[in-house]
Amino acid sequence: MSLEHFLNQAVSSWMSEEGPDSDIVLSTRIRLARNFEQYKFPTLFSHEEAKKVITEMEQLLETSSLQKFGQMELLKIEEMQPLQKRVLVEKHLISPHLAEDSPYGAVLLTENEEVSIMINEEDHIRIQCLFPGLQLAEALHAANEIDDWLERHIQYAFDEKYGYLTSCPTNVGTGIRASVMMHLPGLVLTQQMNRIIPAINQLGHVVRGIYGEGSEALGNIFQISNQITLGKSEEDICRDLMGVVSQLISQERSAREALRKTSNIQLEDRVFRSLGVLTNSRIIESKEAARCLSDVRLGIDMGYIHQMSKSILNELMILTQPGFLQQYAGVQLRAHERDIRRATLIRERLKMESEKIIGEE
């Protein structure tokens, strides 16, 4: 498979397109947790109930559709290859929990992969909308549209006092998790992040790494999301998150300006060294790759590097994950082999960028 063909297949719109504030915000996600009233939650449900949930969703798909979101496809976890599942996890379309611990799980995907609906994960239904850049209101709107559509056909578990009932009480009420993925190299380089994270936590928000709970902030990428789901409206939750995110954006911008003023040449040196590593290395570990990709992206944003797509960080952070590398290679790879493949893939992808420039000239 040629790299170009692979990219066309592998890259979803949120990874390649640019959205508002996309120099700092990579993507925005809204997730709504919902459950059928008549079935036990996936923690305890029987095989029959699990199957019924899936059948109901299948019937719903046959009888009605949401024009706006296009064709949807239902994929069952039990019918998927381990590698296929892993790739979906790496693209943030399904959770590790659905891939590994949900034998009756399934996912509904739209063609552009902006919307994914996980079925029989921790809750019966989890609606997810993933948008490029900072688009909390837009993503919430889309998620609500899908929710309204499902609600016409499904009797949701809902209580006047507690709102939407979820398997875990941390999600009850609105069932919403709004999260924003941010690239914050300026705040990390100026060593402000350690001070900022506790402050964000105090405001009722959670900071995580790129692959969710327990993961590290690889490539200076942080995920900020709401913790509280009960007692506030969906709009208020998004507005509060927006407040934190805009603060972070302006702090990151001033950190970058401060860096430019105080250590311009050191920063430029760092950026081009990292570009050198990416364009020349033959073996590269994911941590080093993430660090260099972050530097290069910062270099593009700050104007040191010209004519290179900004999406290179989003794209390569995802495409150099173990699952994708193995899919591209078409075989299972050991850690050491993956490091070699990763270096090759990054080199090829960067070559495509320089060829593009020559082509334009």
Added chain:
Amino acid sequence: MLCQECNQRPAALHFTKIVNGEKTEVNLCEVCAQEKSEMLMFNGQSGFNFNNLLAGLLNIDPSFQKPSQSPFQQEEVLHCEHCSMTFPQFLKIGRFGCAHCYETFKDQLQPVLRRLHSGNWTHNGKIPKRIGGDLHLRKQIDDLKVSLQECISREEFEKAAKIRDEIRNLERKLAGNVGGGE
């Protein structure tokens, strides 16, 4: 002791698993453990995550649902009639069994919810359309009252008057609903 995977490096991780009395021992070096954990779980960097393993072990098997209480134990453990989950079980796995659990455990639930949601324990967001009209009206009125206060504090009295009228309208409608609801 050598690592059982590669037979080259000394084993650094020793793991004993006992399932139904059957004992399995795993001895791995760090490199192989890393490899194995990458294949098992999705966090590529953190290696063996014993918390994950523990959480998995704590997961209650469905066959465990009916508590095997001794006949001499008189005290009735509160359990959900629909899914037979008990409160201690809930505390252990942190997940409810079904929608009815919220009603069953409502007395115990309030402090839990308050702790989780910074003091909140009632829903204030979206309401499914199929739920009776009253709830929607009441929420609309509540929302308007908030914006009324905002208008007054900004001294936008003309706008405030309009909102006040709208609230009165809705309240009349609500009263009408109650009267003619039967």
